Amino acid sequence: MKLNLKREKTEKLDKPRKNINWNKVLLISNISLVILIFVGLGSMEVIHQSDTNPNLCATCHIMQPNVTSYLTSNNLDHVHEQAGIECKDCHDYPVSAEISSGVNFLIGNYEVNEKGTMIKRTYSNEMCLDCHISEKYLATTTDFLFRNPHLSHWGYLPCSDCHLSHGEQIDYCSGCHENGGQRMTGAPIVDRGNIAKK
Numbered sequence: 001m002k003l004n005l006k007r008e009k010t011e012k013l014d015k016p017r018k019n020i021n022w023n024k025v026l027l028i029s030n031i032s033l034v035i036l037i038f039v040g041l042g043s044m045e046v047i048h049q050s051d052t053n054p055n056l057c058a059t060c061h062i063m064q065p066n067v068t069s070y071l072t073s074n075n076l077d078h079v080h081e082q083a084g085i086e087c088k089d090c091h092d093y094p095v096s097a098e099i100s101s102g103v104n105f106l107i108g109n110y111e112v113n114e115k116g117t118m119i120k121r122t123y124s125n126e127m128c129l130d131c132h133i134s135e136k137y138l139a140t141t142t143d144f145l146f147r148n149p150h151l152s153h154w155g156y157l158p159c160s161d162c163h164l165s166h167g168e169q170i171d172y173c174s175g176c177h178e179n180g181g182q183r184m185t186g187a188p189i190v191d192r193g194n195i196a197k198k
Helices: 002-014 022-052 054-060 064-072 076-082 095-107 125-132 135-141
Strands: none
Touching: 022 054, 054 064, 064 076, 125 135
């Protein structure tokens, strides 16, 4: 029995070993590393562009009118663009949602309105107040107006009743009252002097 074990051990030792070609392993590892670096850098650039370039968003989303408005209009979105507010500062869109949205666009799995553009999304006041602090703060900033739109007898209204990001503002109060001196976004800036409260 001992003799058989010795014979098995010597037979295993006698078998030729496969030599590992370390040059090939090193070459393959380096190529893989370079590919990973390029994929990583490319992904970072796509994410950066999707954060800062609205035209990139418009390549997949059917939203060119919104992008044009953001870049050139007299609307609130352009006011935000001029202040350095980027699309994703309001449109919180994680990478997973971007990928899903891109796939849905490619396979045609999305909804559009009768004009063929994206369906309007709605947002709560909290999204606006992430930057604009609070309803009370807004009321103090427009307190010089004869009719303060941010301190209404209706209480605090949803921001979107008056403020549209990608469209002309709505003069909600003037539906019942004369405009009390407020300038709508996009209207010419006129020196109002001192507006006396009545």
